[in-house]
Amino acid sequence: MARIVFDLDGTLVDSAPDIRAVANSVLAEEGGAPLSLAETVAFIGEGTSVFVARMRAARDIPDTEQKRLHAAFLPRYQGAVELTEMYDGVTDALRALIDAGHVLGLCTNKPEGPADAVLRHFGLEDLFATRIGGDSLATRKPDPAPLHAALDALGDGPSLYVGDSETDAETAARADVPFLLFTRGYRKAAVETLPHRAVFEDWAALPGLVAAL
Structure with missing residues (x-):
């Protein structure tokens, strides 16, 4: 077998709706416009660090903020299941x-x-x-x-x-x-x-x- x-x-x-909700909660604190569902799907696939980098680039947030935003994203992602x-x-x-x-x-x-x-x-x-x-x-x-x-x-x-x-x-x-x-x-x-x-x-x-x- x-x-x-x-x-x-x-x-x-x-799981895209949950990932989008997590991303948008992070972006809201940065004053960034929320991601659409289509953007979220386009950014999924290569892990959270790549997702955050793509999210950040889409909202013109500089590379220097990658580590901080990734650290903000991860704990919110841990139990994100309700929209999945x-x-x-x-x-x-x-x-x-x-x-x-x-x-x-x-x-x-x-x-x-x-x-x-x-x-x-x-x-x-x-x-x-x-x-x-x-x-x-x-x-x-x-x-x-x-x-x-x-x-x-x-x-x-x-x-x-x-x-x-x-x-x-x-x-x-x-x-x-x-x-x-x-x-x-x-x-x-x-x-x-x-x-x-x-x-x-x-x-x-x-x-x-x-x-x-």
């Missing part, structure tokens, strides 16, 4: 994969604390045998090290990575792991431009795709 590792934001859950929604069918698909004998892991650029808060909020924490966050290692995706770490923790067997974005596709390619692309997440580029083994927009289709692969 396979080792299947999942991204979190934009793959299992739509899980995509339909996620729990059933994950349980079906486990029932089929597969072992599941998580590899996200979201820091461990906020990631664990989301998993607890939706009752998903016991479905993943290992979890690698954006602050678990010295590097983040698209460096392949976090994905390799998650797969190594799951033991032996065929491997798959499931994600929604350019960062996820690049991570899988650099790790030489087959990639399954969820098309309703935070991807900016056209599907055909991203390397993938299969695509899906309905979580109910995922167990069948895994079986076929």
